[in-house]
Amino acid sequence: MTSSIPLVTVIGGGLAGTEAAWQIAQAGVPVDFYEMRPVEKSPAHHTEELAELVCSNSFGAQSSDRASGLLHEELRRLSSVIIATADEHRVPAGGALAVDRAIFSKDLTRKLSSHPLVSFYRQPLNRIPNEGITVLATGPLTSADLAKELQQFTGMEYMSFFDAASPIIVGESIDRDVAFLASRYDKGEAAYLNCPMNKEQYLRFREALCAAEQAELKDFEQESAKFFEGCLPIEELGRRGEDTMRYGPLKPVGLFDARLGDFRAPENKSKKPYAVVQLRQEDKQGQLWNMVGFQTNLRWGEQKRVFRMIPALENAEFVRMGVMHRNTFLNSPELLDATLQFTKRPTLLAAGQLIGTEGYTAAAAGGWLAGTNAARLAKSLSTLTMPNTTMMGALFDFIHSASPKHFQPMPPNFGIIPALAERVRSKKERYGVYRDRSLADLASWQLENQSLEAVVL
Known part of the structure; x- marks a missing residue:
């Protein structure tokens, strides 16, 4: 036929x-x-x-x-x-x-x-x-x-732009006493691990992130790089302003740690996190977790140093580091x-x-x-x-x-x-x-x- x-x-x-x-x-x-x-x-x-x-x-x-x-x-x-x-x-x-x-x-x-x-x-x-x-x-x-x-x-x-991938972390290396399981506004399954940060922790993290050393973009001219706005490296977001990450991938709204009570209750307003880093499950067994929105071009050693400043990730074991590569279209x-x-x-x-x-x-x-x-x-x-x-x-x-x-x-x-x-x-x-x-x-x-x-x- x-x-x-x-x-x-x-x-x-x-x-x-x-x-x-x-x-x-x-x-x-x-x-x-x-x-x-x-x-x-x-x-x-x-x-x-x-x-x-x-x-x-x-x-x-x-x-x-x-x-x-x-x-x-x-x-x-x-x-x-x-x-x-x-x-x-x-x-x-x-x-x-x-x-x-x-x-x-x-x-x-x-x-x-x-x-x-x-x-x-x-x-x-x-x-x-x-x-x-x-x-x-x-x-x-x-x-x-x-x-x-x-x-x-x-x-x-x-035309070319640069695209970046987020690190993946071993689940057992995440401090579950700090991270809490929840989805934003309790929508769907509680499938994200959330790492809350207070203001002091967030500002220290942002300062280290913005100062961290980036990897060389081999074989590409850096001045010709065009970032796609939907996939900006986390360090680029950090450099754009003190609150840019908090209105982007680190936004704390709608995320509640049930262990501390209901954040929406007036008496619990002070318990609201200043920023939240979310981790999304990578595999069916929940052994691997992706850092949501943390696509990056930092050197691998710098990624480990800076990302371990995030509460619950002090002892994080990375199975894949963030990478950056050219996209052509x-x-x-x-x-x-x-x-x-x-x-x-x-x-x-x-x-x-x-x-x-x-x-x-x-x-x-x-x-x-x-x-x-x-x-x-x-x-x-x-x-x-x-x-x-x-x-x-x-x-x-x-x-x-x-x-x-x-x-x-x-x-x-x-x-x-x-x-x-x-x-x-x-x-x-x-x-x-x-x-x-x-x-x-x-x-x-x-x-x-x-x-x-x-x-x-």
Whole structure:
């Protein structure tokens, strides 16, 4: 059945490439799937598995009236292998969808490598095939050779920013007499360990953090670095002002240590922490904990010295230190259609952080659309553009239509979705209406395209 259908090449075994290869194969189209590891390594990856989660084990808020949660739900309804596998291997994380990252990646590697229509090659493919249908999903750490090839193909320079990952700590090394288990406003499972700081402790910590020595950014020009505002190093936040961290990842609001009574009671106001460092569970057993919002470029020795100033972490044992690496992305508004096809070569598609979407779930979403459209091209079907009233459609419309001059990576958010016909004042209610409209429009879109495909085939 598949002998008359041309194969599709997918380059890159991250979240986007894995999703793309799966969708192509599930559509009955053969795939040549290339991942450069372990032949070539990257500055950020630690394993050889597909879809390795580099920065965090969290896919973001899971409630469907939140932007990331709506994206999860859209992908569930589209049979995303990434979200289905995340649901299989989730760990407690309050209101977030977080996974045991090791099991998650191993399972996806097993699924893809055992698929009868996937030919899996563990070797770099540092050129864009001249012919055939290809999906580029090489991520923010595209190899130098392929980056040069892309630069020649697009005829333009890349834009780069620097991304950083948070340290991970052994659970047994955390002082549980100081840290308390709670989620903000008691929402969802009490899945975060919270390290409270008084004002004196916070100010000492900030002073040490701002003065700590940073690692050299090897092979990169520091003056050309552009920080993505959604993933700033913690030391950069500290330098921006005395209270910047307290209004960001160290905000104390809504976090209550039940052992000390209810902080909301008037007589207990003095017990409120001045700042709180949150730790999120990394694995199902609760043996590993991620320092939420503590992506950093400090030298490893400095990280240990400064982060051990945080109450409850005086004897912290680090299994992974924070790292910083360059992310590369295309100026997509000048290059890509909302179908994720290159305008100048429609048989070449791109997905993931390479196209300027931000976050794990957005990468999977891009892989889904690029893979689906690649399979449709192989079957001589028209490619799909998603409704911009869906979160997926809004993201891809943004990266296609944004201003090329000031284009920066975009995470899922309700600000990019078209306004409602009637204004809803309550933010929570408004987001709920966005969700309902999105899922209804997605269902109609699915039904319409299934009907069209059946007629063509």
